[in-house]
Each structure stands twice: as C-alpha cells, then as structure tokens.
Amino acid sequence: MSEATRTLPVSDTGGAAGSSASSIWQAIKNGFPYFLGFFSLFFIWHVVAVYVVASVLFPPPYAVLLRAIELLQDGVLVENVGASLQRIIIGFIAGSLIGIPIGLIIGSFPLARKILEPWTESLRFIPSVAMITIAVIWFGIGEPSKIFLIIYTTVFIVILNTAAGVGAISANKIRAAQALGANSRQIFFLVALPATVPYILTGMRIAMANSFTTIVAAELVAANAGLGVMLWQGRMYMQIGDIFVALVSLCILGFTADRLFRFGVARFAGRYDVTP
C-alpha cells in the first residue's frame, strides 16, 4: 500500500528525467484508452452495420475503407479534400488576421468598443450558413464566395475572444509595467498582447471547428469540388460509399486540425497560463 503510493510520484519525476523505456511505456499507458475509444467506435459501427441494420444504405467500416482507397487511387478524394481544406485555411487565416486587431482595438478603447460593437453584436448573429446565398450572388460559385464565408465564420469569434481577453487582463499587470517605466506602446506589445494570446488561440480554435460546418454547407449549395460536392453527388447518384468516405474524412480532418491546434497551443503558449 504505502509502497504503491510512494512509487507514484517517484516514477513521475523519473519518467520526466527520461529513461526512454519507461517514457515509451508511459506513452503506451496514456495512449491506450484513446486507442480503446477509437477501436470501440469502429467496432460498434461494424456491428450495427452488419448485424443490426444489415442494409446497403449503411456500409460497414471496411467497405468504406475500400471505397476510400479507390477514391484515393483515382485522385477524387485528394482533389475534394484539398479543395475544402484550402478554402478553410485561406479563410481562417484571413479571418484571424482581420479579427485579432479589431478585437484588440475593441478591448483596449471604450470609444472603439461603442462604435464597433453595433457591428459585431448584430452581424455575428447571422449564421454564416445563412450568408451562403448572398455570397454566391455577390462572388459567384468560385473560390471567393467560399473564402468570404469562412472569413465571416472566423472573424466574429476571433474578435469576441480577443476583446474578452484584453478585458480580462488584471489591472495590476498593467500597473506593474507602468511602475517599472513602461510607455503605452510597451504596455501594449509586452503586456496586453501576450496576456491575450490564450484567448486569441481559443477563439481561433472554435472558429476552425465552425469553418468545417460552413464549408460543407457552402459546397453543398454551389461548388465544383470539395467534400460538400462529394456528399451532394453521392446523393444524386446513390453512391452511399462516397457519402461515408466524405463523412469519415470530415471526422479525420476536424480531429487532426483540432489536435494540431491544441498541440500548437501547448507548444507555443503552454507557458501562457491558459486559466488567467
């Protein structure tokens, strides 16, 4: 008993100090529940598809995998995933680049807040999906309308979170800098901005997730390529397999993007206390 409780913290520090065998073991121990979770997902899918539903309308995982390999080989999957991903990345980056400075301004200057809040507080309630028709009318069915929609999705969430982050900076952080001799430019770049980084990243992460919703919806309505197009054509030609490949691709893309983001946050901003 006492042995066990004592070895726990010891193995903790020992692992960090880095005997590589034990850290691999640690990684396996930490990763196993995740593996189990994913495995059960596919397993239950398989059971339900094969034994419960038993219909061509609900293919089991291996059938979807086979179809995915086919689509990969003829390049269709890569083309569609690439199209969707490219739109998301461009729109997301542009939206963040627009949203961060606006959020910083709203958070820093009460006057700017009063002037800009009517914009953000009314426009953000129009779901980007509702903007699809007007985006297509304005920008056509090509890339610009999709990118516009992703920017629309991203910008308000980033603005809101950034402004909230600026508002949450404790007065003493600013005061400490003033008493150390900081001018307002230094306070902005060396205190306010870094203090807001965790909030900005949180906003971007939510925006990224929402971008997937928007892009699929937009592509369903009007596009030449993309996962939404794949889903639509799957319905038109009753290609159930294609629909499932698109759905699974969305799972994988969303999961990967979110993980990458979290990893980035931990890597670059882990030192920024995320609970301020």
Add this chain to the structure above:
Amino acid sequence: MALISLADVGKSFRSREGRSWSAVADFNLTLEDGEFYCLLGPSGCGKSTILSLLAGFTLPSAGRLELSGKPIKGASRDRGVVFQGDDSLYPWLTAVENVEFGLRLRGVDRRERRDRAMQYLELVGLRGQEGKHPSELSGGMKQRVQIARALANEPRILLMDEPFGALDAQTRGAMQVELRRIWERMKVTVVFITHDIDEAIVLGTRVGVMTAGPGGTLKKNLPIDIPGERTRGDPRYIALYEEIHALVREEVLRANARRAA
C-alpha cells in the same frame, strides 16, 4: 523639503448603484528621504488605496499628493511597487524574465540585465528557480519574484503592500533582514504595509496606524528609535508593541462593530 507629502488626501469610489463610498479621508502625512515607514490598520481601512495613490495609479478625490514638491500625476519608474497578491506577475515569462522586465523596458542589453536579475533573484533566495514560470512557483516564491522585480529596477521609493504576507516565519525573518539591509545600502525610502506589528517594529523607522474605514485616516504616527538590534526582550520594544497593539485593536473592534451594525 519633504520627499512625499499628503495633505488632506481623500479617495472615494462610486459603487455600482452610484453611491459614493469614502475609502480614505483627511489623510495627512509627510515622509522624509530615507524613511522606512510602516502602515498598519484593520482590513479594508484604505492602506492599499493610499499605496495606489502614492504609486500614481489612481488620483485623489480630494487633497494634494506631492513628490519632491510636485503633484503626483501618474506612475513612474522612481516608485517601485510590490503588490498585494500575485496577479501582477507575467505568467508567460519565467521568474528571471519577470525580474528583468524593467531593465528590458529601458533597453539594457540582454547579458547585463540577466546578470542583474540573477543577483536579485539570489538575494530573495530564488537561485535555481529562475527558469520557472509563475504558475510553477508557490505563493511565497511569487511574492519574492515580485520583490526582486521591484528591486532590480532600483527605484528611489519602494512601495510594498504586505509583501511578506504569504511567507513562512523563517523565510519572512530572512527577508526582513535582507530588506533592512537593502534599505540601508541603497538608501531607498520605503512605504511598507503590514498586519504584523512585530514586522513593523523590526523594520520601520516610523509606524503609522490607520483608523477603520469608511473614510480611513491616520490615527497616530509613532517613531521607532530603538538603535541596534531590535529584539522582543527590549523593554522599549515591548512598550511600543503594547501601544501599537492597543491602537490597532481599538480600530479592529470599531470595524467589527460597524460591520455588525
């Protein structure tokens, strides 16, 4: 001329309902260069408010605050501040980066500011902890990082709000000795808020006791002229302790009575 003077200083805050609340009122005090002034008083009497006025973070609602004869209009590098609580540290910087922050603002080059920051970290007993972020430090360690940060900037006046509140008795004792030594060596003027009467007597050249709020004001100033080592065995120490204790006790009782009413 006095280094700092407060004449009939008052500060009121407006509550959310719009009522005005007087935190301090009719506060009069002059501080000479080189003093070590300790401010005592019941919780909520307005000690931090006074410190924040001295720092220049807030402006008085009434009266005049002057530094070397000039009104205090804002914060400045000549007045270093150690805050009550630890939310003034920068969580994205390491301990040593926090300490050298003031030097960095001034453009002191990297090597030199690192050296100086390390000296002050050593002084507060945090050698070996320089690479840690505030979230990895204990409450008392964070407090010491704050002290090192203020000292590294070498201010003329040091404003400290219960800086040793979070420390254990041993560390507190060591820090008191260190602070006293720094005060002697660097010829700084210190305004030091504390709840600990012993601490005030050991450190100060003068102790001020405030009345309970609202409208806290200075009740009495007592000079501490006990030369040499100040120990609890000394009869002058005991007499002073008794006097301050009685003054503070009276105000704490008054504050409690007011709260009960």
